[in-house]
Amino acid sequence: MGNRTLAILKPDCVRKNLQGKVIAKIQDAGFKIIAMKQMRLTKAQAEGFYAVHHARPFFKDLTEFMSSGPCVPIVLEKTNAVAEFRKTIGATDPKEADPGTVRREFADSKGENIVHGSDSDDNAALEIAFFFHQGELIANQ
Numbered sequence: 001m002g003n004r005t006l007a008i009l010k011p012d013c014v015r016k017n018l019q020g021k022v023i024a025k026i027q028d029a030g031f032k033i034i035a036m037k038q039m040r041l042t043k044a045q046a047e048g049f050y051a052v053h054h055a056r057p058f059f060k061d062l063t064e065f066m067s068s069g070p071c072v073p074i075v076l077e078k079t080n081a082v083a084e085f086r087k088t089i090g091a092t093d094p095k096e097a098d099p100g101t102v103r104r105e106f107a108d109s110k111g112e113n114i115v116h117g118s119d120s121d122d123n124a125a126l127e128i129a130f131f132f133h134q135g136e137l138i139a140n141q
């Protein structure tokens, strides 16, 4: 059980100017921010990040969406971070997400669902390394 996960505030979150509200909810759920930046993924980078989904019918829409504007990757720390964060954001489809979760509160659709969260400790480590150098990870005092 690892202590870190990778979140991404997706381009719909940035377009809707909801970064602050989503980050507040994440902090209220007990996560510490270890690293954070705003950037725009190229289509090729989005395809690399979501490579596990390359054969899925939604891959083209997903990678076009993820490269459609700036996003905000964030490294978060909390005990059992991966599972805890997925609880905080809720189900992939906001209609199925529990009340009070980030996606239920802010997302419009399964395709544009505000936020990404890693799905395992191994993937969290790979995804953190995709966006950040070791020296950019700053633990809280």
Ligand code: ATP
Pocket (backbone or CB within 6 Å): 053, 058, 062, 091, 092, 110, 111, 112, 113, 115, 116, 117, 118, 119
């Ligand atoms: P994420 O990986 O973004 O945190 P997730 O782990 O809840 O989301 P995945 O199954 O990994 O869901 O799918 C990755 C992303 O692909 C989803 O966040 C969603 O935006 C999109 N997606 C997944 N399934 C569908 C679908 N059936 N139709 C449209 N988009 C989908």
Ligand code: MG
Pocket (backbone or CB within 6 Å): 117, 118, 119
């Ligand atoms: Mg996923």
